[in-house]
Amino acid sequence: MSDFQDNARTAEAAMREVFPATPLLRNDHLSARFDADIWLKREDLSPVRSYKIRGALNAMRKRRDEGLFVAASAGNHAQGVAWMCRQFGVKGVIFMPVTTPQQKIQKTTMFGGDNVELRLIGDYFDDCLAAAQAFCASEGGYFLSPFDDEDVIEGQASVAVEIEAQLGRVPDHLVIPVGGGGLSSGILSYFGNQPNYTFVEPAGGACLRAALEAGRPVALPRVDTFADGAAVAKIGARTFERLQGVGLANTLSIREDRLCTTMLEMLNVEGIVLEPAGALSVDALKDLGQAIRGRTVVCITSGGNFDFERLPEVKERAQRFSGVKKYFILRLPQRPGALKGFLELLGPDDDIARFEYLKKSARNFGSVLIGIETKAPDSFHRLYAALDEGGYTYQDITDDEILAQFLI
Structure with missing residues (x-):
């Protein structure tokens, strides 16, 4: 062995x-x-x-005489270090990205109690990593890497x-x-x-x-x-x-x-x-x-x-990946009955999840953002075929990341 x-x-x-x-x-x-x-x-x-409590426990048990432990984490390593700081009765300063989910921030604070100071810095893990290492260089303390430590x-x-x-x-x-x-x-x-x-x-x-x-x-x-x-x-x-x-x-x-x-x-x-x-x-x-x-x-x-x-x-991302939810921009004529005509194209399993006029003007046509949920991806083949047959102008934006992030 x-x-x-x-x-x-x-x-x-x-x-x-x-x-x-x-x-x-x-x-x-x-x-x-x-x-x-x-x-x-x-x-x-x-x-x-x-599992992050494991690495924190092993490293900290070997250095319990250290006066201060410093860590950078996107969440899980922070919780492990915080738990062990209170367990061992030592102090810790933990740097986390500002974008860290609130659940992980709250749990880190709860686990560490008075033994831990939390600092939120930067949008990404590597931002707070640099901040934590700079803190150690200027203020002292043992830097406990979330992974790059024997x-x-x-x-x-x-x-x-x-x-x-x-x-x-x-x-x-x-x-x-x-x-x-x-x-x-x-x-x-x-x-x-x-x-x-x-x-x-x-x-x-x-x-x-x-x-x-x-x-x-x-x-x-x-x-x-x-x-x-x-x-x-x-x-x-x-x-x-x-x-x-x-x-x-x-x-x-x-x-x-x-x-x-x-x-x-x-x-x-x-x-x-x-x-x-x-x-x-x-x-x-x-x-x-x-x-x-x-x-x-x-x-x-x-x-x-x-x-x-x-x-x-x-749920949103899962539905889009599975092909049972799509978004598209549809041009509808600005006349009575136009919306009813579109709705009649929907199948029994098609639900409207989003409907929003993007332009409201006196033009003959208006653009509409449509979100449709259905039970099976094949339903969209039928819907799009019906739109084509009806002469509708539309654009599927489900996989257009820029448009999707802006509109959805």
């Missing part, structure tokens, strides 16, 4: 003084759907509803220690979400090449893929913060050193809109609340097909810190 494996097991044992092992649960719904033996490692059920990586590897003990063996296939790489590099370092791996990233923050293509960590020019728990512009240097040999074929990038369909499915079918990053591993099953059929697969549901105020957005 390697020194890293020994250290990961020591870290896992130390965690039992703070919280019980998170459950590894077989999921019958997913197992039947994908014809495999699917297990979920429920990191969304840790005390801070993510003790944090070692702490996250405790997930693998628990999986092996709970399953009784190494699984055939592991599906692991990737942000900065702390969890994935820790598990890979513990299990080595025994299982097959799939490393999953949000398409708007695929920093591992970018690093593999470049042969080194590189900064993404733009990051979509929807999957904030994994939306990192640049993978860590230490984590990439461990991940650089995984190969592009073992990585997946998942569109954020598609991720929403899995979040809704897990909530509605299984009653499991997952944040966007926490749903990555489950969503990836859709792309694995024959590679996992008949095999034992463990998906790590890395976090459940979801603000239900975001649920309408998740």
Whole structure:
């Protein structure tokens, strides 16, 4: 057994003084759907509803004499550090983006209490990362990286220690979400090449893929913060050193809109609340097909810190991705009966979700923003055929990001 494996097991044992092992649960719904033996490692059920408490605990237990811990986080690492600051009776200053969901800000404040000072800076994780590092340089304190720290990586590897003990063996296939790489590099370092791996990233923050293509960590020019728990512009240097040999074929990038369909499915079918990053591993099953059929697969549901105020957005994005909700701009003649004529084209399953005149003038035609929800994507083929036959002028703007963000 390697020194890293020994250290990961020591870290896992130390965690039992703070919280019980998170459950590894077989999921019958997913197992039947994908014809495999699917297990979920429920990191969304840790005390801070993510695996981030592990790295924070392991690093901080080794440095309890430090006077001050400083962290930068999009939310989950902040909660782990805050929890452990109060647990160990030490002080912490935590930097978070201004755009962090309120649920994560409130929980961080609650977990840390008087032991933690929270500072909201910048729109992206990398903004508050720079601010936290500058604070350490000028004010002192130990900077606790959310992923690029050997003790944090070692702490996250405790997930693998628990999986092996709970399953009784190494699984055939592991599906692991990737942000900065702390969890994935820790598990890979513990299990080595025994299982097959799939490393999953949000398409708007695929920093591992970018690093593999470049042969080194590189900064993404733009990051979509929807999957904030994994939306990192640049993978860590230490984590990439461990991940650089995984190969592009073992990585997946998942569109954020598609991720929403899995979040809704897990909530509605299984009653499991997952944040966007926490749903990555489950969503990836859709792309694995024959590679996992008949095999034992463990998906790590890395976090459940979801603000239900975001649920309408998740539903909206899921519907648009699934093709059951579309928006288009329609030109209607400014005459009596024109609207009635359009409404008669709708089918029994078509509901108007949005109707707004964009121009109100004395012109012969006016532009209308229409949003339609239906039960099956094929309904739109029939509707558009009827519009064409009726001589209507219209433009589908569902996938036009600029127009959609401005109008919807």
